Amino acid sequence: MTTTPIAHRATAVAARATDLSKVYGQGETQVVALNHVSVDFRQAEFTAIMGPSGSGKSTLMHCVAGLDSFSSGSVRIGETELGSLKDKQLTQLRRDKIGFIFQAFNLLPTLTAMENITLPMDIAGRKPDREWLERVIDMVGLRDRLGHRPTQLSGGQQQRVAVARALASRPEIIFGDEPTGNLDSRSGAEVLGFLRNSVRELGQTVVMVTHDPVAASYADRVIFLADGAIVDEMHSPSADGVLDRMKAFDAKGRTS
Numbered sequence: 684m685t686t687t688p689i690a691h692r693a694t695a696v697a698a699r700a701t702d703l704s705k706v707y708g709q710g711e712t713q714v715v716a717l718n719h720v721s722v723d724f725r726q727a728e729f730t731a732i733m734g735p736s737g738s739g740k741s742t743l744m745h746c747v748a749g750l751d752s753f754s755s756g757s758v759r760i761g762e763t764e765l766g767s768l769k770d771k772q773l774t775q776l777r778r779d780k781i782g783f784i785f786q787a788f789n790l791l792p793t794l795t796a797m798e799n800i801t802l803p804m805d806i807a808g809r810k811p812d813r814e815w816l817e818r819v820i821d822m823v824g825l826r827d828r829l830g831h832r833p834t835q836l837s838g839g840q841q842q843r844v845a846v847a848r849a850l851a852s853r854p855e856i857i858f859g860d861e862p863t864g865n866l867d868s869r870s871g872a873e874v875l876g877f878l879r880n881s882v883r884e885l886g887q888t889v890v891m892v893t894h895d896p897v898a899a900s901y902a903d904r905v906i907f908l909a910d911g912a913i914v915d916e917m918h919s920p921s922a923d924g925v926l927d928r929m930k931a932f933d934a935k936g937r938t939s
């Protein structure tokens with residue numbers, strides 16, 4: 684069996700939005716949440732999406748992740764065009780190819796940490812890759828908490844369960860909407876460290892919405908949204924660099 688060389692994989696596209704628009708409502712109440720957005724999320728790359736409240740970050744993420752419909756343009760996950768799929772196929776694609784980490788951890792209270800981690804695969808009737816699962820559990824440091832229920836875990840530990848659950852099935856791409864928004868800075872840093880390691884060590888693709896320049900500095904690149912459009916992009920960002928860029932946008936907003 685041959686494996687794809689890393690250099691080759693690094694240039695492959697995990698998800699792509701082309702000329703993507705999303706309009707809510709009609710007439711007077713019409714809101715253009717996404718305005719002709721084109722963006723690639725490459726394999727084994729960690730991307731942060733930033734921008735003011737209401738700029739379209741969640742909408743972009745939801746449309747690319749197949750959680751929301753769009754008005755025009757196209758989205759593909761791997762080689763699959765989302766627009767060509769029926770509802771059932773879309774549900775299947777989300778289940779098989781996409782991992783999610785939300786601010787509210789969405790863990791089932793009656794299940795143990797381990798049961799929560801393997802739940803999506805259990806529902807799909809898929810057997811977890813044992814070796815992979817062990818690696819993920821070690822990476823997020825949950826080995827001695829696997830039998831605990833969510834209420835017996837700290838917020839940071841619960842979020843680590845959510846991270847492990849997203850990684851467990853080796854999805855094509857993982858989306859997080861402010862995955863560290865509810866955590867203190869130390870737990871947040873841990874979760875961000877795991878996400879970065881999953882990209883570096885496991886070749887995972889991660890896209891994360893965040894308001895926090897420090898969180899964004901864990902990413903390989905940051906894209907900035909304003910009024911539903913991509914207005915800037917930074918590579919290998921530092922927290923200070925991101926903060927400066929955000930201040931520049933604010934200043935521009937005040938003078939225009």
Ligand SMILES: Nc1ncnc2c1ncn2[C@@H]1O[C@H](COP(=O)(O)OP(=O)(O)OP(=O)(O)O)[C@@H](O)[C@H]1O
Nearest residue numbers: 707708714715716735736737738739740741742743
């Ligand atoms: N269901 C909806 N109906 C009408 N307008 C909506 C709907 N959902 C979002 N919007 C509008 O679309 C725009 C983009 O919303 P979105 O949730 O993507 O912003 P965001 O960048 O994620 O903001 P935040 O940082 O506050 O989470 C906003 O102006 C919002 O009011």
Ligand SMILES: [Mg+2]
Nearest residue numbers: 740741742892
């Ligand atoms: Mg949002």
